[in-house]
Amino acid sequence: MKKSVLRSSLHTARKGAVVTTAALALVLAGCSSSSDEGSSDSASSGSADGADGRGPITFAMGKNDTDKIQPVIEKWNKEHPDEKVTLKELAGEADAQRDTLVQSLQAGNSDYDVMALDVVWTAEFAANQWLAPLTGDLEVDTSDLLESTVESATYNDTLYALPQNTNGQLLFRNTDLADKAPEKFDDIKTACEALKEDTSCLTTQLKQYEGLTVNTAGFMEGWGGSVLADDGTPSVDSAESKAGLQALVDAYKDGVISKDSTAATEEETNLAFTEGKTAFAINWPYMYTNAEDEGVKFEVQPLVGKDGVGVSTLGGYNNGININSEKKATALDFMKFIINEENQKSFAEASFPPVLASVYDDAALIEQFPYLPALKESLENAAPRPVSPFYTAISKAVQDNAYAALTAGKSVDDATKDMKAAIEAASQG
Numbered sequence: 001m002k003k004s005v006l007r008s009s010l011h012t013a014r015k016g017a018v019v020t021t022a023a024l025a026l027v028l029a030g031c032s033s034s035s036d037e038g039s040s041d042s043a044s045s046g047s048a049d050g051a052d053g054r055g056p057i058t059f060a061m062g063k064n065d066t067d068k069i070q071p072v073i074e075k076w077n078k079e080h081p082d083e084k085v086t087l088k089e090l091a092g093e094a095d096a097q098r099d100t101l102v103q104s105l106q107a108g109n110s111d112y113d114v115m116a117l118d119v120v121w122t123a124e125f126a127a128n129q130w131l132a133p134l135t136g137d138l139e140v141d142t143s144d145l146l147e148s149t150v151e152s153a154t155y156n157d158t159l160y161a162l163p164q165n166t167n168g169q170l171l172f173r174n175t176d177l178a179d180k181a182p183e184k185f186d187d188i189k190t191a192c193e194a195l196k197e198d199t200s201c202l203t204t205q206l207k208q209y210e211g212l213t214v215n216t217a218g219f220m221e222g223w224g225g226s227v228l229a230d231d232g233t234p235s236v237d238s239a240e241s242k243a244g245l246q247a248l249v250d251a252y253k254d255g256v257i258s259k260d261s262t263a264a265t266e267e268e269t270n271l272a273f274t275e276g277k278t279a280f281a282i283n284w285p286y287m288y289t290n291a292e293d294e295g296v297k298f299e300v301q302p303l304v305g306k307d308g309v310g311v312s313t314l315g316g317y318n319n320g321i322n323i324n325s326e327k328k329a330t331a332l333d334f335m336k337f338i339i340n341e342e343n344q345k346s347f348a349e350a351s352f353p354p355v356l357a358s359v360y361d362d363a364a365l366i367e368q369f370p371y372l373p374a375l376k377e378s379l380e381n382a383a384p385r386p387v388s389p390f391y392t393a394i395s396k397a398v399q400d401n402a403y404a405a406l407t408a409g410k411s412v413d414d415a416t417k418d419m420k421a422a423i424e425a426a427s428q429g
Helices: 023-030 039-046 061-077 095-106 117-128 145-151 185-192 212-220 241-255 259-263 268-274 286-293 328-338 341-349 357-361 363-368 372-380 393-408 414-426
Strands: 057-062 083-091 114-118 160-167 172-173 199-204 278-283 298-301 314-321
Touching: 057 061, 061 083, 061 328, 061 341, 083 095, 083 259, 083 341, 095 114, 095 185, 095 414, 114 393, 117 314, 145 160, 145 314, 160 341, 160 372, 172 199, 172 286, 185 199, 185 241, 185 278, 199 259, 199 268, 241 259, 241 393, 241 414, 259 268, 259 341, 259 393, 268 286, 268 363, 278 286, 278 314, 278 328, 298 314, 298 372, 328 357, 328 372, 341 357, 341 363, 357 363, 357 372, 363 372
Parallel strands: 057 083, 057 114, 199 278
Antiparallel strands: 114 314, 160 314, 172 278, 172 298
């Protein structure tokens, strides 16, 4: 069957932000600083250098998605011959992309003027004073962008990057196996009671990797909880968060969520749904075209939670300006050019979900991509993953303990207690 590559699907963050010193963040990233001031203040003063600088710039982005940005760069270069953009392709693997950028930034280099950041890196890069805050001369109007994407680019109440593209999860339903759209999560269980034994009910990503963090956070949010509270303290042990994790564990134990899910990434989920082996699936929009190509009769909708529309996490890239760039004015103009209507429509046409809200209401695009209204609703209800310089450690804490609750009989009380302890330990360095 035809396969699609997952398009930057696992990248998000939360505006509430862990309040931390820049020095502490630098310790986590493996570098040092003599400054004890908050990152927002010190970065603001540094951003003045080159704020009005213009000229040719470099744009760094992971190679998996550069086919979407290359036409945009070509248009920019044609219109701005004295301020041409040179694309610097990074590795396809997210960790390798990050390593390349971090090494350059730690050295104080200006190799890259604009960087396409996996959204979970935004807080770390901001806390380390590697990004020019988009304030003062670099202030930008974000009112036309999806609010959740702007939150993902915000750290300590300051905008540090400009969203470029996004992504949200959808609930796919095989209409031959389940003819009624669920309104809340319990409706999925009801819909699957009549399924044959060789057909799974719901397939999603519960393998021990980032996908498990995404889905655990989604259940916690869908039951009214969260991984971090707005003040940045862990809230995985709140009553609502526990209820969400318990719902996930119960659904897995009861067979509502397929047993195969604990070995599933996005691609295993894609195969299960496109081959007609599961009635429901949680996945990213790239699966829509695959299911159409395989002749599956299906519909999509936002995720469902305890009492109604559920909570997806966000994917995508945020574009940030290197604090060391001497051409920040050109860098900002190029970032704004990427999110104009024409270019954002080109992203939609390439199944690269845009951040400009109006694109999701374009009738011609909806006819071509019928999932856009459902995706917009998903994005409007989305909750970014925690904006924290310690995100990697937070994700590991969630993964380790959620997986133990799913597969090793660990109680939800113990799992969330240990999650909280691990997150607190990470934030204390």
